[in-house]
C-alpha cells in the first residue's frame with residue numbers, strides 16, 4: 001500500500017491549492033480591432049468599449065513610439081549585420097566588376 005513519504009508543509013499545501021484555482025481569463029476578440037481582450041472590459045489596444053472610445057490611446061503613443069523605434073533600431077542592426085556579411089561580397093563584386 002502506498003504511503004505518503006512525508007508531511008507537506010503549509011506552504012507546500014498552499015502552493016498546490018493556489019494553482020488549483022487559477023483559471024484562464026475569458027478572452028473575447030475586440031469588435032473594433034480584433035485583438036483578444038477580457039470581456040466587459042475596455043480594449044487596451046484601441047481603447048473602445050461598446051463602439052465608443054473610452055480611453056484616448058494616443059496618450060500611450062509614447063510607449064508605442066518607443067517600441068516602433070526599438071523595432072527600427074533592431075532592423076537597422078540586422079541591416080548592418082547583413083552589410084557586414086555583404087562587405088566581403090561587395091569586395092568580390094568590385095573585383096569582378
Ligand SMILES: [Zn+2]
Pocket residue numbers: 030031032033034035043044045046047048
Ligand atoms: Zn480593440
